Amino acid sequence: MGPTRPQIEMAERIAADCIAVRVRLMNRVITAIYDEALRPCGLRVSQANLLVAVARLGEARPAALCRAMRLEKSTLSRDVELLKRNGWLESDPPAGGRNQVLRLTAAGSDLLGRAEPAWAEAQRQARTLLGDDGVEALRTIAARLGLRKD
Numbered sequence: 124m125g126p127t128r129p130q131i132e133m134a135e136r137i138a139a140d141c142i143a144v145r146v147r148l149m150n151r152v153i154t155a156i157y158d159e160a161l162r163p164c165g166l167r168v169s170q171a172n173l174l175v176a177v178a179r180l181g182e183a184r185p186a187a188l189c190r191a192m193r194l195e196k197s198t199l200s201r202d203v204e205l206l207k208r209n210g211w212l213e214s215d216p217p218a219g220g221r222n223q224v225l226r227l228t229a230a231g232s233d234l235l236g237r238a239e240p241a242w243a244e245a246q247r248q249a250r251t252l253l254g255d256d257g258v259e260a261l262r263t264i265a266a267r268l269g270l271r272k273d
Contacts, residue, residue, distance in 0.1 A: 153252075160245035166238055173192070173203070206231070211230055213226050
């Protein structure tokens with residue numbers, strides 16, 4: 124026996140009105156633009172954002188990055204390990220752990236420099252897709268939610 128009419132109506136209502144669904148779909152569309160642009164550099168936008176955050180801070184502890192970037196510890200750990208394996212991040216102590224301090228390596232800094240034109244192109248594409256009003260709406264919402272630029 125399949126779903127009842129009330130169940131179908133409820134599912135249709137949620138699918139049509141759910142803010143979380145819309146935000147997640149928009150995230151996937153925008154992320155795909157950046158990931159495609161950054162692919163030749165060997166980066167995904169999430170990894171580029173992590174490198175940028177560490178570059179801005181000079182050095183950072185994982186817990187501080189998790190808070191600033193609103194990441195789960197496991198997500199950060201996965202990306203940090205990959206970036207360290209690729210030689211773009213280093214940590215002290217090298218084995219990692221709770222008290223490690225992360226820094227961008229010279230290779231990581233060079234990578235960001237090479238990736239910047241690809242990021243700029245993705246930024247242009249996203250702006251075109253969203254329009255000036257859409258970009259401004261995102262900034263307004265981010266500010267209302269207390270999301271800082273870092």
